[in-house]
Amino acid sequence: MAIITFREALRQALDEEMARETGVVVMGEEVAQYDGAYKVTKGLLDKYGPDRVLDTPITELGFTGLAVGAAFAGMRPVVEWMTFQFGLLAIDQLIHNAVKYRSMSGGQFKCPMVVRGPNGPAEYLGGQHSQSFASYFVHVPGFKVVAPSTPYDAKGLLKAAIRDDNPVIFLESEMSYGHKGEVPEEEYLIEIGKADVKREGTDVTLISFSKPVLMCLHAAEELAKEGINAEVVDLRSLVPLDKETVYASVRKTNRAVVVDEAWPKASVGSWIQAEVMKDCFDDLDAAVELVASEDVPMIYNHTVELEIQPTVAKIVAAAKRVLYRA
């Protein structure tokens, strides 16, 4: 299997789906001539031309609305938000149009579109560019929300997202684009709504999605040094949520730590924490812990910036707390 980067895996997915169906178009700020701010759309303009790879003005609400209309009209647009921070300007189009018309029209319209781009804190990006908005979309009925952590998952899920007839929010991370991993040469899809056990263990379940999954794997190695065998469940999809896989793991280990790089209040992490506590109540030996970013706007100072986010040390400490080994 080839070892490729996360950004290359996404590019391959776009390329393959564009080759497969002419209705797949890519639009966003600098996605064409500049190959995308994070080079995910590299070479697509040359291959598919300006009718299918569109540089848009800096008007998130406008071009996202354009994509919603195109989707209603039968195309399969893939919108790149340079970051989900800018996407806040456009969520009106998604919440009031993209996810509503399928049900409000009695199924006459469907909205097969993907909105993708980096979400969540990275490094040196300050208060306005370091936020995770996963919960904004998870909260609203009608979206599918996907957040892969590896190149393999990214490619398989993006292809599945493009073929899905619902609006799919596809959450990436600035820090992940350079990560490498094995991706097979032959075509594959990953079903949206299936979590993946990234590491098997017996003592505690670490539940996460997107970039922090790698932190959980690192934490699991640290815990192993102390004789604690952690299982890491990568949700991959937030909506639909693969409760079956999560609960099977928790029922095995009896302890869980949820890791989410968003703020802790009313977040995806706190929602999953509540679901596990409700549905696995009799299987839990300790209250489920949540490791989230601190409940503050991001501070630019790099040391503080990293400390505000989940860290391996915080995950290790939380795992020990639920094991009563703190």
Place this chain on the structure above:
Amino acid sequence: MAEKVFMIALSPTMEEGAILQWKKKVGDIVKMEDPLCEVETDKASMDYLSSQEGTLLAIVKEVGTSARVAEMIAVIGEPGEDISGLLTAAPPPAKAAPAKQAPAAAVPVASAAVSGGRVKSSPLARKLAADKGIDLAAIPGSGPGGRVIKTDVENFTPAAAAAVAPAGSFAPSSLGSSALNDDQVPVSRKRQIIAKRLGESLFSAPHFFLTLGIEMDSLLEARDRINAKRKEKVGLNPFILKFLAEALKRHQALNSSWEGEFIQNHSRVDLGIAVAQPDGLITPIVKDAGSKGILQIEAELKDLIDRARGNALKPEEYTGATFTISNLGSFGIEEFTAIINPPGVAILALGATIKTPVVAEDDSIVVKRIMKVTLSCDHRVVDGVVGAAFLTEFKRMVEDPYQVLL
């Protein structure tokens, strides 16, 4: 910012206090540790030392009125602040403020996991215990606040609990099979508290011990006569408690507490009695034993001991004994020394009543039923002669019950 001043528990058992005198007027500056008012508690009157600073803006509880613990008695803040919101706000939380004057008694001996009959446990531990048919209350919890967790249930063996069964019952011998193991047993919250409190007591209170033998014949005969006419038989303990209460009434020093700066006398005799539990011990208290009759003490004792073994005592039912007894007589222990149970300054250890040859006045040898008792005293408060006077008075009462009438 103006703050409410709440009544705090100034004695281990205080539930409410009456304001005898305000030592500050509205408008006065209040500094940390300043006497704010004089409060009459259930035991004594004492100064309320402020733990807040500022200007006394309002007195809510006037002289002569009572305030329950955690009830607002005054407001402290900056001069001129609008405090109308504080004065009309919702009633304060029912939870008692920490008792500044009662450091020892603030730590209950009982398992923190058990309050009002509820055992803190993880859901998984509950399910496992139910599957195994084990009573959760019998399992020492090693989690936060004494929570019973999975490993506690898994490592719990009812046989281990039986080894420390309550007085009067013995674990069946396990001939042929060794019950020994090399396990590391988690230290339960209750055991931590026992370790801490008894360690503090033995290492900070200089103990000395006085032992004497008491002839039990006349008391046992008296009890037999009483019981002959009763359906419900009266045990020996209520008699012992009654005589102790009477003896304590005559020896204030033994019914007091060492508070460092002063010795706190107690006008009421609250007698604790050590009761074994599967995972430790607890000292339920017969409150105001001096004013109760033997039958009432008997009834209260029975209820308290039942609930102590079921881990169902409320904190106020086992904290703040002014004097404690420990009885290992039913195990055949002839005599032993006990560690003082703070805030008390003495504890009486009762041995078994044993038929013993005694040299009588006329040098003849007679058989008497003798109970050896050992009084442990805190020498900071009780000197040898004081302890001896109390113990001999108790002996006289037991040997000649009419003494109590004198």
